[in-house]
Amino acid sequence: MTHSVTVRVPAKVNAQLAVGAPRPDGFHDLANVFLAVGLHDEVTVTPADELRVTCSGPDADQVPLDTTNLAARAAIALAARHGIEPAVHIHIAKDIPVAGGMAGGSADGAGALLACDALWSTGATRDELLAICAQLGSDVPFSLIGGAALGVGRGEQLTPLEVGGTFHWVFAVADGGLSTPAVYGEFDRLTAGTDVPEPAPSPALLAALRDGDTAALADVLGNDLQPAALSLRPSLADTLAAGTAAGALAALVSGSGPTTAFLVSDAESAHKVADALRTSGTCREARTAVAPAPGATVV
Structure with missing residues (x-):
């Protein structure tokens, strides 16, 4: 078993965010052109006696450290699928602005998911990881794949886009x-x-x-x-x-x-x-x- 795993995960900007009328479920249909940008959080997972979350960096005091944190929810969701205890210490080193519309929380969810997958050697497929991401939140799947993508539905159904420059x-x-x-x-x-x-x-x-x-x-x-x-x-x-x-x-x-x-x-x-x-x-x-x-x- 690896001692700890660190995952680096990017912020996003919406080059286009087209929003439809509210749906019966309260969500909105979107056409969301995501671009991953080079501001990153780093999520480190280490085996522990029980699940706990810590955070450092700018505005770390505003990040929830309970199971409302998407990183904690990602660990719980992956563990539940594989019948294991989510007994890890998740440390988030923040550099993405908190509550800033740049998907920092979503990034942490995707980062923790990938880190726990590596730590526990679950062998989850990319599709399985993306399915868990979509359950966690609309922006989480994009944080996993990065690059550029069109998100439809509530933003979670992704098609990668070609980008011809920086x-x-x-x-x-x-x-x-x-x-x-x-x-x-x-x-x-x-x-x-x-x-x-x-x-x-x-x-x-x-x-x-x-x-x-x-x-x-x-x-x-x-x-x-x-x-x-x-x-x-x-x-x-x-x-x-x-x-x-x-x-x-x-x-x-x-x-x-x-x-x-x-x-x-x-x-x-x-x-x-x-x-x-x-x-x-x-x-x-x-x-x-x-x-x-x-x-x-x-x-």
Whole structure:
């Protein structure tokens, strides 16, 4: 039995998040173009007397350490399938913003799943791991596969996408989080009584990714949850404006927010925009990263 296993798992940005009307089960149909970006959490699992979760890094105090944590739920789900006790210590070294719309919690779930699979030598197939991911949450399967993918259904049904180049991003970390259910609730309130179109991926956006064309991608980025996030957190408009003024080609709220994402032309622009955001007083921190990044990987 291995002494411990560490898995590195990426954050994500939604290049497109198209949201349909609420379904009878309360979820929404989505067309979600995920890009994995080079900000990572590392999840380490070590045999222990019982399941416990610890966390270090920025905002670690905001991460739940009980069985509501997706990493703990991943260990429990995999153990249950293989008739073993989930007796592991899961340590999460955070570097992905917490409650920031970048799938940090989902990343930890995928990371713990892959780490426990390796630690316990369960021999689970990739399809089995993806099925457990889908049970854990809509964004968890993508955290496992990384790269770029189109997610439909509630985002968990994935088709990998071709990416023809490297895209440079800057992420502005806001103070405090935004609850995903609250943002969807606000989306429902804002769209009530209107005809919400069926979500579909933008052909122009898929082409821009495939061609590695940053300027073309900047023109077609979109997030249907952005008006709801801005309604709940109006100050995000100042962050978006600050990044755009500093030279970002496009700016949008990442997922349900409150992290904001800025597409820039190259590494030099990324540093310039990040510096401008840091001094703008509109965010707590700004981080640069490139996409696409690989999915969950044993290190």
